[in-house]
Amino acid sequence: MGNLVSFPLTYPDEDFRSIVFRYYLRSPITFTKTKYELFGEYGPAKAALIPLNLSRIENQFGLTGTFAQMIVENHTFYPFLRPFIQNETQLRFWEVMYLSNYEKKSRSLLIRRIQSLIHSTPRYCSDCMNEDFYKYRIVYLHRIHQFSFLHKCLKHNSKLIDVCPICDISLTNENCSQMLIEPICPNGHEIFANDKYSGKTLDDDQRLIDDIAVLMKQKNSNLDTSFIKFISYAGAKGYIHFRGDFIYKKRLLSDLRDFYGSEYLTSLGLNLDYLMSEKVLVRFLQKNSLKDNFILYLLVMRFFAGKVENWFVKDENYSIPIPFGNGPWLCINTICPQYNKRVISKLVRKAHEWVTARLTCPYCGMIYTRRGMPKAEDETQYSIETMGSLFIEQAVHHYEKGLTLDEIATKLLSNRTTIRKYLMPHRGLTRSKAYPGDIDPAAVLELGYRQAAATELPKIEECRNTLKEALATLGSSASRQNIRKYNIHRYDWLMKNDRVWMEESLPSRKPLPKKIKINKVDEEMFVIMKKAVETVKNDPPTRPICMSSFFKVVPKFLKARYYNFQNHLPRTTELLKSNIESIDDYAIRIFPYVVEQFLKSRYRKLTIKRLQTFTGVYKKCSPEVLDWAVQEAYKYYK
Numbered sequence: 281m282g283n284l285v286s287f288p289l290t291y292p293d294e295d296f297r298s299i300v301f302r303y304y305l306r307s308p309i310t311f312t313k314t315k316y317e318l319f320g321e322y323g324p325a326k327a328a329l330i331p332l333n334l335s336r337i338e339n340q341f342g343l344t345g346t347f348a349q350m351i352v353e354n355h356t357f358y359p360f361l362r363p364f365i366q367n368e369t370q371l372r373f374w375e376v377m378y379l380s381n382y383e384k385k386s387r388s389l390l391i392r393r394i395q396s397l398i399h400s401t402p403r404y405c406s407d408c409m410n411e412d413f414y415k416y417r418i419v420y421l422h423r424i425h426q427f428s429f430l431h432k433c434l435k436h437n438s439k440l441i442d443v444c445p446i447c448d449i450s451l452t453n454e455n456c457s458q459m460l461i462e463p464i465c466p467n468g469h470e471i472f473a474n475d476k477y478s479g480k481t482l483d484d485d486q487r488l489i490d491d492i493a494v495l496m497k498q499k500n501s502n503l504d505t506s507f508i509k510f511i512s513y514a515g516a517k518g519y520i521h522f523r524g525d526f527i528y529k530k531r532l533l534s535d536l537r538d539f540y541g542s543e544y545l546t547s548l549g550l551n552l553d554y555l556m557s558e559k560v561l562v563r564f565l566q567k568n569s570l571k572d573n574f575i576l577y578l579l580v581m582r583f584f585a586g587k588v589e590n591w592f593v594k595d596e597n598y599s600i601p602i603p604f605g606n607g608p609w610l611c612i613n614t615i616c617p618q619y620n621k622r623v624i625s626k627l628v629r630k631a632h633e634w635v636t637a638r639l640t641c642p643y644c645g646m647i648y649t650r651r652g653m654p655k656a657e658d659e660t661q662y663s664i665e666t667m668g669s670l671f672i673e674q675a676v677h678h679y680e681k682g683l684t685l686d687e688i689a690t691k692l693l694s695n696r697t698t699i700r701k702y703l704m705p706h707r708g709l710t711r712s713k714a715y716p717g718d719i720d721p722a723a724v725l726e727l728g729y730r731q732a733a734a735t736e737l738p739k740i741e742e743c744r745n746t747l748k749e750a751l752a753t754l755g756s757s758a759s760r761q762n763i764r765k766y767n768i769h770r771y772d773w774l775m776k777n778d779r780v781w782m783e784e785s786l787p788s789r790k791p792l793p794k795k796i797k798i799n800k801v802d803e804e805m806f807v808i809m810k811k812a813v814e815t816v817k818n819d820p821p822t823r824p825i826c827m828s829s830f831f832k833v834v835p836k837f838l839k840a841r842y843y844n845f846q847n848h849l850p851r852t853t854e855l856l857k858s859n860i861e862s863i864d865d866y867a868i869r870i871f872p873y874v875v876e877q878f879l880k881s882r883y884r885k886l887t888i889k890r891l892q893t894f895t896g897v898y899k900k901c902s903p904e905v906l907d908w909a910v911q912e913a914y915k916y917y918k
Contacts, residue, residue: 287341291412291420296355297402297456298421300328304457311457320380324387328456329394330356332387334378348378355423357394359496363506364571365393370502397574398426402452402459403440405433407473409463419460424492429549429575434485444469454889484544491578491588498592507567509591510577513584514565516596529561532580539583548575603635603652610659614693615671616644638665645669667694667702675702740778743770747785760786801845805852808834813859822873824897825861867901871909886913 288302304314316322319332334348341347353359358377362370372386402421409419425433425440432439443450444465451466452459463471514520519532537545537552545552554560555576563569570577578588585591608622618641628638635652645668650661671692678688689699750766751758763786764771774782812830821829831839846853861869874894878886888910892898898906 287337290351290355291416291418292354293423294355295402295421295423295426296331296351297328298459299351299355301456301459302418302420302461305461311455324391329391330358330387331377333380336380352377353496357397357423357426358390359498360397360492360574361393361571363495363498363501363503364574364577365503367502367504393571396572397428399428399440399442401442401450402426402456403442404451404460404471405436405438405440406445406463406471407436407438408433409460409471410473413463419462421459424489427492427575431547431549434489437485438473441471445471484540487582487587488578491582494588494592495578501592503567503570506570509596510565510570510580510584512596513591517584527565529564530556533564536580536583540579545579548579550576550579603629604637604650609637609639611641611644611646612648612662612664613641613644613646613668613671615674616641616646618643641668644671646671667698672702675699676706679703679706740774743774744778744781746770747774747782751785756787758787760789763787801841802849802851805838805842805849806855808838809852809855813855817859820869822870824863824866825859827856827860830856830859863897863901864905867897867905867909870895870897871912888913 286306288299288306290299300315300318303318304311307314307317309317312322315328318337320336321332323332331348331351334351337343338345338347352374356377358373361373365373369389372383373390375382376387376390403425404419405422405425408422408425413419424430430440441451444467446469447465447467449465449467458466465471511520514527514532519528520526521528533552533555542552555564563572581588581591584596585594604627607625607627609624609627610620611618611623613619623643624639624641626640630636630638637650637652638647639650640647645666647665647668648662649665650659650663671694674692675688678691683691685696685699685703688694688703689696692699746767747763747770750763750771754762754766809830812833815833816825816829823829831842842849842852874891875886877894878890888898888906891909891913898909901909
């Protein structure tokens, strides 16, 4: 047996910090030594947030592994983190709480994650205080009251308090070595149950209690499974673009607001205007950002599945049907022998703002397009690209017989405008008469007169010879721009009608590399960055002034240029390094900002610990600057 004599009896939903405090009450030694006795190590100041070395406690009392599991599941905040962290991170966090040999970085990460989840100071519900004291003869810290997004007890609708309602003294101290054991504040004032707010539990509050309880029981959940479920549900509910590359985040948040109501969301600390800002929207529903706003994603789970329990139990399948189906598809040409029959076996789909289909009838040659997703598909809505070879042949046949355009339109179930368009290359000629330049009549019917004329061989050869002449005259070093100036008309004609031959004949488009004049670049960069330094110094950021501070106020390409040629830019490098802010300089500059934050807080005295809480720079600065800050801090009281 070791130093441990007994382990305190735990109470329902008790915060682990409360268990450590009650163990301290039974110990004759200091709180720090009590933690060492319990954990087998001193740990950080916030170590009481999580258990450490539970295997040691099991061995001391001869307990089974279920004891450690019970402590972690029922008295820590780790179960709430679990669905939002990777399996390997879960394993590291469990090692921190259970084993004596673990990574210190994992312990710090676990504590930071929990601190981001809970309120900065322990809080009580006055009604729960009196109920617990009546039932157990002791007051303890409830785990559910510590979530930062809660401002009231969900069971009693009472405001959560961390100071005495009468004298305003803190009910606990910073390291949790002082907590309440009866409903009386440290100054002796009795804390009564809040009758004004202790009414019937609201339905929304009870659902939130149930949701939190369900979330904490998900032992097999992790970040990967949670993210997949969010995306699957979002897709199944219609919040993902059909291409899968865009989530309708604003619409989702707007529907979430309509579902819960702005008042309820605000009561949970969710400001919809802030959530819909561009900065926040970028991170919303991103895998590595799920841990940043637990309550928001908890509400999204319920919104998607009705209940959080359903969200974990049921798998929502997300798939997109093949646009326009698998065919065959209709021919819509009224003069086609296969009209209104499904004879088109192939189509070409294209995805851009929506999905379109290009369909070609093998019998009449008509080509038409249809539009589908994200709009609803409708076979009666289409756009004709070309009427096809059958339509053109019959139009020409009737025209040669001497029928008017209106008569042809009647026979082909079309209109005068369409007939005129397709007969334009043929009007005034007959099919038996040769076209100028020996153009093939079949090519006219297929392509139209102008496009067919563009393939006229003599003109191609003439233009090619002109380009060859330009290349021979100007030489191999000539640019495309100079070659074009030799004969602009023929150059452009070839680029339009004989592009493949032109690309093979013309010089490469790739520009020749230019020798960079480093000295000149250094001078130009120096002038630009000097102005950037002045801009930053005139409006300094709340963070330390570093190299990136200067590059934020200049175009992005300058940053890449600097780091590519840093060794050749001595003046610019010296300028930037000489203006980087030291830790001491930053600690002095940021002090007024810290004071401003302190005056807005509930604290009365700006101690050195609170200085270091507001900003960690006072943990890193020199002793001289820290002494100066402490002396200045003594001037500020509330």
